[in-house]
Amino acid sequence: GIQVEQSPPDLILQEGANSTLRCNFSDSVNNLQWFHQNPWGQLINLFYIPSGTKQNGRLSATTVATERYSLLYISSSQTTDSGVYFCAVLYSGNTPLVFGKGTRLSVIA
Amino acid sequence: DTAVSQTPKYLVTQMGNDKSIKCEQNLGHDTMYWYKQDSKKFLKIMFSYNNKELIINETVPNRFSPKSPDKAHLNLHINSLELGDSAVYFCASRGNSPLHFGNGTRLTVT
Numbered sequence: 001g002i003q004v005e006q007s008p009p010d011l012i013l014q015e016g017a018n019s020t021l022r023c024n025f026s027d028s029v030n031n032l033q034w035f036h037q038n039p040w041g042q043l044i045n046l047f048y049i050p051s052g053t054k055q056n057g058r059l060s061a062t063t064v065a066t067e068r069y070s071l072l073y074i075s076s077s078q079t080t081d082s083g084v085y086f087c088a089v090l091y092s093g094n095t096p097l098v099f100g101k102g103t104r105l106s107v108i109a
Numbered sequence: 110d111t112a113v114s115q116t117p118k119y120l121v122t123q124m125g126n127d128k129s130i131k132c133e134q135n136l137g138h139d140t141m142y143w144y145k146q147d148s149k150k151f152l153k154i155m156f157s158y159n160n161k162e163l164i165i166n167e168t169v170p171n172r173f174s175p176k177s178p179d180k181a182h183l184n185l186h187i188n189s190l191e192l193g194d195s196a197v198y199f200c201a202s203r204g205n206s207p208l209h210f211g212n213g214t215r216l217t218v219t
Binding site: 033035037041042043045048084086088095096097098099101102104 | 142144149150151152153154157165197199203206207208209210212213215
């Protein structure tokens, strides 16, 4: 089946720093989403991005489908950015999204 | 006006019991899912339902059974609970749009 790999697995940042999270996937995908799981366990949809670049405040994402990767940029990180960031890909049709193992981010003041 | 709601939020029970988790979505989505998140935070698909028909069942023990009374609901029934079933279970739904998750049910089997 399709493989989704995220890096780095863990990341510690000083508040105010920038970071880039990466997601590689093994096959062509119809769509890709980035999620943030906050410390309370909620899974929040950040981006729905099969290709191209999107921005939402301090966060932006870029997917290069032809090269099978996506990047999530976090600028001027805040402690509230802490949590686990998941990349998930949709292979085709009504198949379920396949998740990577996540990047655990800790932002310290 | 919660989009995907699941109940209960916490469930503590003993081995051998039977329990259910309910899920409802008000987004008009055609497809609903159950995911299991283990202690290492890995999210694994358990079931998906499209228009009330099971379309994928990912090698989940038959003690787990999804039941969908209508397009807006997908409940999860678990029989003869085992210690290894302890996890967080997430319901989700999708149309031609992003996947939306419920807030999860933390199941603890003692």
